[in-house]
Amino acid sequence: MNIKNIIMIGAGNVATHLSVALSQAGYNIRQVFSRTEASASELADKLKCPYTTDLSQITHEGDLYVVSVKDSALNDILPKLVQRAPQALFVHTAGSVPMNVWQGLAERYGVLYPMQTFSKLRQVDFREVTFFTEAHTAADLKLLNEIALHLGSKVYEASSEQRRYLHIAAVFACNFANHMYAVASHLLSANGLPFEAMLPLIDETARKVHELPPVEAQTGPAQRYDENVINRHLEMLKSEPRLAEIYEQISKNIHEYASNKKETL
Amino acid sequence: MNIKNIIMIGAGNVATHLSVALSQAGYNIRQVFSRTEASASELADKLKCPYTTDLSQITHEGDLYVVSVKDSALNDILPKLVQRAPQALFVHTAGSVPMNVWQGLAERYGVLYPMQTFSKLRQVDFREVTFFTEAHTAADLKLLNEIALHLGSKVYEASSEQRRYLHIAAVFACNFANHMYAVASHLLSANGLPFEAMLPLIDETARKVHELPPVEAQTGPAQRYDENVINRHLEMLKSEPRLAEIYEQISKNIHEYASNKKETL
Structure with missing residues (x-):
């Protein structure tokens, strides 16, 4: 059939x-x-x-x-x-x-x-x-x-159970990653800067995880726990409280994953 | 010189x-x-x-x-x-x-x-x-x-002022996007699924924003405001409150950007 x-x-x-x-x-x-x-x-x-x-x-x-x-x-x-x-x-x-x-x-x-x-x-x-x-x-x-x-x-x-986890993982890796691009675009255009400037960085970020697990590929102020930078960025986001909240929670989570990685080494 | x-x-x-x-x-x-x-x-x-x-x-x-x-x-x-x-x-x-x-x-x-x-x-x-x-x-x-x-x-x-915004935009587009990959990897490995399954999706997500502004490229349950899916996902994250919080805040922000887009059309 x-x-x-x-x-x-x-x-x-x-x-x-x-x-x-x-x-x-x-x-x-x-x-x-x-x-x-x-x-x-x-x-x-x-x-x-x-x-x-x-x-x-x-x-x-x-x-x-x-x-x-x-x-x-x-x-x-x-x-x-x-x-x-x-x-x-x-x-x-x-x-x-x-x-x-x-x-x-x-x-x-x-x-x-x-x-x-x-x-x-x-x-x-x-x-x-x-x-x-x-x-x-x-x-x-x-x-x-x-x-x-x-x-x-x-x-x-x-199985349905596996697919449930594939889907929520896809929401993070695709939908939420894309929204991070959208936030970048919003912050740049509010200051007269072109989103195109981000493309080489976006491409390299995607390429890196073909070679390194994402936790190993992580860089940035939250990864190295640079509180000066983090606090300056939170100050910049003060007029958009939800963005500030997203910035803070993701930064804490990055720091937590980095600490867990160290403990398992 | x-x-x-x-x-x-x-x-x-x-x-x-x-x-x-x-x-x-x-x-x-x-x-x-x-x-x-x-x-x-x-x-x-x-x-x-x-x-x-x-x-x-x-x-x-x-x-x-x-x-x-x-x-x-x-x-x-x-x-x-x-x-x-x-x-x-x-x-x-x-x-x-x-x-x-x-x-x-x-x-x-x-x-x-x-x-x-x-x-x-x-x-x-x-x-x-x-x-x-x-x-x-x-x-x-x-x-x-x-x-x-x-x-x-x-x-x-x-200028220093422009660079400040380039940097915070880069934190979102690169560091935070990579952390979204890391969360996906964490959710998959906790359920015996390989992160490699995400790579075609990650690549396409990065490629799309070469052609479409990120707000136009946005897909997923938050974009179409599918509360059934969103609530099921929040339920799945109940044992990891910070991830649930990140999921909820990002979803709300995606929905807000989608609504603003409609208003300006």
Whole structure:
């Protein structure tokens, strides 16, 4: 048994990049569903397929239904969705949602979690994406792994518990690291300085952890516990108390990790 | 007048990488000073030059004295250092220390701030380093710029006030971003998962901000304000209150930046 016809539930960043990649890889995206008409039609346009904003109009002709929606929408969508095609395979793409969210609803189900940061404005090379898969049966797990490999991606099997930790780690390593860039950009532009000046530093910081564990790669005032600098920086952030708080807590945590490292040497 | 003989004050990461690069570029590092005998002798070994741990034994034969020490050591070192060679040019390499720390002490002074992350265990390509320079006289500024260009680096002139903001921005974009990697590594290793799984994501996160402003590149639960995920993550961090606090504050700040962005559209 093979996957040919795919129904895409959701039209956000992950849904868009994933369905376009699936379509380019030869899968037939039969329909797009999104509550938001503008998003649904935009994605359907890209895929040259029909769309609906009505759960009861979702076609029953899918082999695979891929759900990429905000976690809070899952409870509402899943039961109605499964009724549309009780024999099909159902997956969600969320890092932090356990597989058993499908239990008692669907016969065949699993998870296809692409660990990457997807923005509408930027192409993603799926050879740079790692998928973590899980399924209720070995046969369906094999089908999911084949899809990931067909996209040129790496694929690992991961339990719901492992995926939960992969996802929170990804929030720190990607989403929060990017926000540190955003804070830098904010501080620079408030003083007429270009963010571009940071790019060589950002690149080197990312390259370093290919060679050194992040704790070994750590530099800066908090690492060497230079209280003069830390206090001057906190003074500079006085008018933005949340930034000052973030600066202080991260600095304390860096110092703690540095101390733990010394103790274990 | 040209710079030939350089005396290196300090033997930490910046002092080490900078003096090795200067030496390889043909400058004569005449002497290394560090209060710590082990660091002084290790760097002097690399540079095949003498060292001292005694300020009063610093040679007067330098054209340029480069001070790369913890900011808190400056007050103690600078007055005694300048007395050793009142006609020479004196610079420090600190982002957050104003140039006027030399005022009233030295005749000729300035700042040579290399904005990059230096770790002892990793080679640095100085073509990837941006120097920000400042000097009391135009003639000495020219000398400092020439040194940076001679190392193959980019160089910009920056006032003490601008450098202060460059430095705090660099702390966020580099030191704090790296700490986000360290937290990810900690969460993964506590659950038997390899940090390597994060590298494609870390690389893409850094690449994205070459094309998109960081606020546009932002993704993740805080960006789409997915409170279900945020609350589950805070629950997972309950046993590490400082990490939970960092998670919450950064998430709030991401949400605030996203809301401000929408308002300005």
